[in-house]
Amino acid sequence: MEKRKARLRDGREVTLRLLEPNDKEQLLGMFTRFSQDALMWSNPPYDEEKISRWMGGAETGLSIVAVFDNNLVGIAAIHEYTRPRKKGTGGMVIYIHQDFLGVGLGTTMTKNLLSIAEKKGLHRIGLWVIEDNKAAVGLYRKLGFKIEGLLQDAYFGTDGKYHNMLVMGIVFPEN
Ligand SMILES: CC(C)(COP(=O)(O)OP(=O)(O)OC[C@H]1O[C@@H](n2cnc3c(N)ncnc32)[C@H](O)[C@@H]1OP(=O)(O)O)[C@@H](O)C(=O)NCCC(=O)NCCS
Secondary structure, three states: OOOEEEEOOOOOEEEEEEOOHHHHHHHHHHHHHOOOOOOOOOOOOOOHHHHHHHOOHHHHOOEEEEEEOOEEEEEEEEEEOOOHHHOOEEEEEEEEOHHHOOOOHHHHHHHHHHHHHHHOOOOEEEEEEEOOOHHHHHHHHHOOOEEEEEEEEEEEOOOOOEEEEEEEEEEOOOO
């Protein structure tokens, strides 16, 4: 993907580009600045080990970031599975910093990422999302992901309760 500008609904402009190998410190920094609320339905910790794994996305060209004022404010990434029986399939994650929620950044990043994945020939992108994460479920549905299944009480929330997890996926039949 070429570096590109994206105008958000509140008028701010962010730059979208591929994740680069020297983004690791910035990415770690972004997660330390996330509020508890923004990470309410996620799967912490976002520590050095996890971020190091994600940096593999800088090699595959399937991770994109949003930059505002020289700071990373969002990441959307697909991990392509490498085993032969999982050929052409991958899993997706997306995280937007709380100062940029609800203004279209998630939509723009996901659209761009799906388009990269389709062009690279991926056949299926899957993900797991907590049923109560309304913003995420709404975003994925809007962009064509289907709910494929439900895992009962598979997630223990910060509210001390169990929550259902949805399995969602999108298929590019031509690939
Ligand atoms: C999920 C997430 C990526 C959405 O990003 P975003 O930039 O806020 O989303 P957008 O502004 O592009 O909105 C996309 C769609 O999401 C839905 N949505 C967004 N906020 C919503 C909310 N508070 N309630 C219900 N639906 C909502 C809507 O369908 C919206 O489409 P619309 O604007 O056309 O109505 C973002 O909330 C996030 O990063 N959350 C924290 C991390 C996380 O939970 N990631 C998902 C893990 S599976």
